Amino acid sequence: MTDTNDNQDPSRRDFLYITTAVFGATGAASVAWPLIDQLNPSASVSALSSIEADISSIPEGGSLKVAWRGKPIFIRRRTKEEIEMAEKEDSVDLPHPEKDLDRVKNKEWLVVVGVCTHLGCIPIADSGDFGGWFCPCHGSHYDISGRIRKGPAPTNLEIPPYEFVNENIIKIG
Amino acid sequence: MNHDYQYTPKNGFSKWLDKRLPLMRFADENLLSFPTPKNLNYFYTFGFILTMCLVTQIITGIVLAMHYVPNTSLAFDSIEHIMRDVNYGWLIRYMHSNGASMFFLAVFIHMFRGLYYGSYKEPREIIWILGVVIFLLMIITGFMGYVLPWGQMSFWGATVITNLVATIPVIGEPVLTLLLGGYSVDNPTLNRFFSLHYLLPFVIFGVVILHIWALHVTGNNNPTGIEVKDSKDTISFHPYYTVKDLFSYVVFLLMFCYFIFYNPNILGHPDNYIEADPMLTPAHIVPEWYLLPFYAILRAVPDKLMGVLLMFGSIIVLFFLPWLDTMKVKSARYRPLYKIFFLLFVIFCLLLGYLGAKPPEGIYLLLSRVSTIYYFAFFLVIMPILSRIEKPLPMPIGISNPAINNNSDSSGGVSGSPSYAMDSK
Numbered sequence: 001m002t003d004t005n006d007n008q009d010p011s012r013r014d015f016l017y018i019t020t021a022v023f024g025a026t027g028a029a030s031v032a033w034p035l036i037d038q039l040n041p042s043a044s045v046s047a048l049s050s051i052e053a054d055i056s057s058i059p060e061g062g063s064l065k066v067a068w069r070g071k072p073i074f075i076r077r078r079t080k081e082e083i084e085m086a087e088k089e090d091s092v093d094l095p096h097p098e099k100d101l102d103r104v105k106n107k108e109w110l111v112v113v114g115v116c117t118h119l120g121c122i123p124i125a126d127s128g129d130f131g132g133w134f135c136p137c138h139g140s141h142y143d144i145s146g147r148i149r150k151g152p153a154p155t156n157l158e159i160p161p162y163e164f165v166n167e168n169i170i171k172i173g
Numbered sequence: 174m175n176h177d178y179q180y181t182p183k184n185g186f187s188k189w190l191d192k193r194l195p196l197m198r199f200a201d202e203n204l205l206s207f208p209t210p211k212n213l214n215y216f217y218t219f220g221f222i223l224t225m226c227l228v229t230q231i232i233t234g235i236v237l238a239m240h241y242v243p244n245t246s247l248a249f250d251s252i253e254h255i256m257r258d259v260n261y262g263w264l265i266r267y268m269h270s271n272g273a274s275m276f277f278l279a280v281f282i283h284m285f286r287g288l289y290y291g292s293y294k295e296p297r298e299i300i301w302i303l304g305v306v307i308f309l310l311m312i313i314t315g316f317m318g319y320v321l322p323w324g325q326m327s328f329w330g331a332t333v334i335t336n337l338v339a340t341i342p343v344i345g346e347p348v349l350t351l352l353l354g355g356y357s358v359d360n361p362t363l364n365r366f367f368s369l370h371y372l373l374p375f376v377i378f379g380v381v382i383l384h385i386w387a388l389h390v391t392g393n394n395n396p397t398g399i400e401v402k403d404s405k406d407t408i409s410f411h412p413y414y415t416v417k418d419l420f421s422y423v424v425f426l427l428m429f430c431y432f433i434f435y436n437p438n439i440l441g442h443p444d445n446y447i448e449a450d451p452m453l454t455p456a457h458i459v460p461e462w463y464l465l466p467f468y469a470i471l472r473a474v475p476d477k478l479m480g481v482l483l484m485f486g487s488i489i490v491l492f493f494l495p496w497l498d499t500m501k502v503k504s505a506r507y508r509p510l511y512k513i514f515f516l517l518f519v520i521f522c523l524l525l526g527y528l529g530a531k532p533p534e535g536i537y538l539l540l541s542r543v544s545t546i547y548y549f550a551f552f553l554v555i556m557p558i559l560s561r562i563e564k565p566l567p568m569p570i571g572i573s574n575p576a577i578n579n580n581s582d583s584s585g586g587v588s589g590s591p592s593y594a595m596d597s598k
Contacts, residue, residue: 036351039365045355065452070357072452118477120336121329122454136456137333138472138533154477 050173052165055109063125065114068172072114072122073160074133075170078144083107085131086145096155100145103159111162111170112146118153133157180206203389208407209414210395212572216290217393218414218421219283220385225422226276227381231374233269241321243367245360248323249448267437273315274440275429277463280308288494289515291503292394298495300391303384305491310377312464312488317370319461323363324445329458331358331366337471340478357451397572398503406572457532465529466522470548472533473541483545490552497552500560507566514555521547 053066055075063076078086086100104110114133116123121137128134128141130149135142140151147156162172180201182188187197240259242251255262284304287293293301320331335352339345354361392401401407408414432440440462444455460468467484474480490497505512521544528544531537567577 039351039354041350041355042361045359045361067452070355070359070451119333121333121458122452136454137329137458152472152475152477152480 050171053170053172054168055170056168066172068113068160073172074110074112074114074125074146074157076110076112076125076144078108078110082131082144086143089143089145089147095148098145098147098156103145103147103156105162106164109164109170110144110146111160111172112157113160115158116140116153117148117155117157118151123157205409205411207389207410208392208401208404209410210393210401210406210572211408211413212395212397213393213414213417214396215417215421216282216286217395218418219279219286220388221418222279222422222425223276223283224381226272226279227374227377229272230269230276231378233265233272234371234374236265237269238371241367243321243364245323245363245449248321248363252322264433267433271429271432271437271440273318274432274461274463275425276311277315279425280311281463284308285519288518289505290394290396291398291498291500291505293494294498294501294503295495296391297387297394300384300387301495302492303380303387305488307377307380307384308491309488310373310380312467314370314373314377315461315463317366317373320358320363320366321370322445323449325447325449325453325455326442326445326458328358328449328451329454330460331362333458334460335362337481337484340481342478359451394503395572396504396506397569398506399568399572402571459530462526462530465527466525467529469525469529469541470545472529473538473545483549487548490549494552494556498556498560500563500565502565502568507568508559508563509566510563511559514551514559517547518551521551 049069051066051068053064053073053075055064055077058064058075058077060077061079061082063074065072065074067073083100090099090101101107103112114122116135116137118135118138118140121135123133123135123140123142125133128149130141130143132144132146132149133142134140135151135153138152140153141149142153142157143149145156146159148154160172162170165171180198182191182197190196191198237255240251240255240262242248252266255266257263259265287301287304316330316334320327335349335358338352339349341348350356352362353359354365395401442459447455459465467487470487471480471484474483500508500511502508505515524540525544525548528537528541533541569575570578
């Protein structure tokens with residue numbers, strides 16, 4: 001006992017150091033996580049994650065803007081010519097190639113998140129060089145399928161998760 | 174540096190205190206008798222002006238927080254309440270909003286001064302790096318403060334800038350949601366921005382203390398860029414520089430008062446007096462004037478991620494300045510080539526500021542690209558090359574000795590000048 005000091009049993013000492021450090025780090029991490037996670041959407045914010053929209057009053061060629069998760073959703077009832085144009089332009093050179101058919105559940109209805117994929121502005125309907133939307137902030141042009149055609153935006157307008165509840169109601173989210 | 178001087182407590186109380194808490198000694202050594210180069214010009218008064226700006230922002234900010242409500246349904250109205258109902262609320266808010274602009278104006282002059290006189294060079298690298306940290310914190314604080322009034326520019330500025338985070342591959346989206354506390358800029362965002370906007374000025378205050386501490390270890394640089402040699406080169410901070418700083422500050426305040434009392438909204442954007450509407454984007458989203466050069470860089474690049482990287486890179490590159498410019502001669506006064514490129518740099522920075530407020534098309538876009546290229550080339554190409562090839566002008570021996578230094582010593586002095594150098598008294 002008397003001739004044993006701290007340096008003479010390195011493996012035992014190391015074990016104690018490492019165990020202490022691991023316990024300390026685990027403790028720090030378990031306190032840090034709540035402090036970080038509280039920044040994420042709260043239950044009340046997440047609860048608003050689905051809405052229903054009545055589309056019965058939209059005429060052909062008309063559109064409706066509804067708010068979902070604080071972002072606008074464009075619901076557009078497209079005319080026959082617009083659908084034809086969107087499908088015809090499947091074959092042109094697109095910055096983010098997607099077929100019109102893959103972007104809709106019902107050809108007549110285009111449902112997109114109305115947020116420019118560049119830096120989050122709201123594009124203006126029925127404007128721009130391609131008959132769809134134009135973002136005033138940094139000049140991105142979208143076509144009638146919500147696909148990016150010209151400008152700094154990297155991708156097409158996002159399609160939110162949605163379904164037709166019946167003829168008149170769309171559920172988004 | 175003058176290290177001969179010693180603080181001596183004069184009366185019984187100060188002797189007693191000096192043994193327990195040497196506060197008076199600290200103040201004396203750092204504020205009153207601190208040896209300062211005797212040739213500092215008015216560009217060197219901006220450090221003091223900036224300290225006063227920070228103090229002004231903190232005091233007016235604390236007062237505003239007593240009347241402001243960080244909630245999306247009340248924030249805009251509470252600003253109008255401050256402007257109309259609170260006694261002198263209009264004055265305090267205009268001091269705070271214009272104070273931010275004055276703060277940035279002063280910091281830009283302060284930084285250009287450092288660039289011109291080579292104040293970032295050995296042995297002052299840490300002072301410079303801490304300064305860049307303060308500048309970054311100021312930008313974040315200023316941005317968050319601009320969101321609080323919850324006008325259209327507040328909301329859409331916040332949307333555009335926070336969306337920059339989403340450009341980071343893979344982790345971008347979850348980090349953005351974490352930052353916003355939701356799926357778009359909303360009440361949780363406003364709440365946390367208010368909290369952080371209140372916190373960060375005190376963090377800045379802490380870094381300012383380190384900045385000044387580091388300055389007081391190496392001592393000031395000066396317009397000649399030649400290090401202080403002995404006590405003949407210095408004068409005490411008080412009264413010589415306290416008076417110079419105060420005079421400069423009074424002139425600065427006159428300009429500040431012009432904005433507060435005669436043109437309080439000229440530096441803001443009228444759209445910010447329209448309450449935030451998440452469903453309607455204003456025709457032009459323009460950041461505060463002091464962020465325009467960086468905004469111009471962001472928009473000059475056709476690729477989204479590259480634009481974001483270059484915008485942040487334009488500030489990050491400043492951290493490496495002491496190692497990009499390795500020329501021993503500090504001051505541009507003795508660097509004829511650097512002086513020209515520096516002036517061009519200032520012009521391009523001002524141009525970027527102008528272009529940031531213009532639509533990104535046609536000639537504006539072209540000029541933005543040219544200016545962005547020059548901005549980075551100045552640091553990454555011109556500085557390293559000049560450090561190698563530039564022949565500095567003949568330099569005086571010291572601050573107090575105008576005779577030309579003939580020895581090409583470590584200070585980079587150049588031979589070839591008439592040899593009338595002598596040891597003047």
